[in-house]
Amino acid sequence: MHARLDHLVCWVSDQLASLRFYEQVIGLPGVRAEEFREGKAPFPSVRISSESIIDLMAFEAMRGVDEATGAQGSAGHPINHLCLSVGREDFEALQVRLKEHRVAITATGTNSFGAQGIAPEAIYFADPDGNVIEVRYYE
Incomplete structure (x- = not known):
């Protein structure tokens, strides 16, 4: 099996501030950034490589994560x-x-x-x- 990291989800308090940090400080390009700013995407991401991104998910979204993943208690686990x-x-x-x-x-x-x-x-x-x-x- 050859596996690759597809995405990582980081819980953030201010998605736009986090997007600016990852874009301007770290230097990672935004993904769906404009769509998020326009209210057309639920969260922005930043690209690590052609195959991997980091999703910047609002803390408020934690409430629905257990239902979305089907794994009870999966929301908000620290890394x-x-x-x-x-x-x-x-x-x-x-x-x-x-x-x-x-x-x-x-x-x-x-x-x-x-x-x-x-x-x-x-x-x-x-x-x-x-x-x-x-x-x-x-x-």
Whole structure:
């Protein structure tokens, strides 16, 4: 079996503020952003890769998630963090954007294992709702 990550859902308190953060600070392009702003889509997303997105779902939507997934108690489960891998140039540019937007890097790592092997450097920071994001690069 060859599986790929399709999407990840993050619970957010302000979908537009989160969309701006993921687009402007992290640098991920919005998906259905205009449709969301026009009231034609229930939530916006941001694209990680051609195959993966992050959905920015409002906390209020948690009430209907159990029914939608058919799994009782599935709404609002926390995750430790999500990790994005980028090229080294994008890694360095992200650190500049984080500083410009006054987003604190809460931790750093070196030589940590991930899906593509050992990453020489990684940084951790929180989005506006406290979701922890790790960004790393591979040589």
